[in-house]
Amino acid sequence: MFSPMTPIEIVQQAVANPNRFQEIACQLSEFAPDFEATRWLCQAYRAGQVTAAEAAYLLGLLRHAAGYDTAKEILQGNFRHASEKYAGEAMFLIRGQDAYHDLRSLMLEHPHILVRQGAASGLALFHTADIVPDFLQAFYEGKLWPKDVAFHVAGCHPSEEQLLSLLLAEDEQAQALGLHIVEPLIAAENLPHCPGEPVKKEVARLLAAPAFRPKRKHVRSLYLWATGQKTLRNNY
Structure with a gap:
């Protein structure tokens, strides 16, 4: 009998199949925020196994508080490839209104335009x-x-x-x-x-x-x- 994937398995499969990345990753929206999947993703990102854009996108879908600092780090990392947009949105999706001050500060004060744009994308979700x-x-x-x-x-x-x-x-x-x-x-x-x-x-x-x-x-x-x-x- 077919057994549905767990959040951590979905994250791993999305990373392993870049051509089907979003198709697989979207299944995370059906789950509650998951700590184990978030922890694995953050570790894989720091090990260079996941790109900044992929990590930020997945963190937004996972929505677990354990991924907030990593999303904020990615937003300020100047990695491009839409990573700033995904990271800013992930910060909102993880913390909701509690992300307001961080996003506003980055939009108005950060020296890099891509970071400011990414923070604005997060604020826009309000x-x-x-x-x-x-x-x-x-x-x-x-x-x-x-x-x-x-x-x-x-x-x-x-x-x-x-x-x-x-x-x-x-x-x-x-x-x-x-x-x-x-x-x-x-x-x-x-x-x-x-x-x-x-x-x-x-x-x-x-x-x-x-x-x-x-x-x-x-x-x-x-x-x-x-x-x-x-x-x-x-x-x-």
Whole structure:
């Protein structure tokens, strides 16, 4: 009779079969956090048997507290190959809200952009408007690329007040950021989080301004929405 693999066996099989790594690793989501599998993985990583990206990805799936320090170490290790993203996300998946201060500090203070981006990926998993001020601070201080800030903020369901603070700013870069945050929020699948009339009014005002008019073709769906030429449900 077939016996399902244990978490440690899943980790070992995922590492041994790189071509099927994610397919095998995803089975870990069916299990509670597992100490033995986490300990084996951390030891294998330190022995050079597992890459940083593989280790970070698996630590996020294992979600055991014993893997937190290793995930944090990988995030700061500058290994690339998506290891920073996986490590930042693993820190959140392991500790949840308790990872906030570590992730925020790394996003705002670490000297390397890849580390800051990885920490931002972890913070983005909070999916709450409470995190938006941290992303905006990173934007104003030049810690993250504007496109990354826009992506993360949109995923955090920003409030109308937060959107208006950008759209009404005197800084054109902040205004542009606001536009690029609003754009994904008006997609059909985001109807519950669609901005209201005050935001629509400011978007229309900005898109009519000389500074933004030449770029209108890059945000066509946004322009059509703001000017009432297209409804959300057929905004494709």
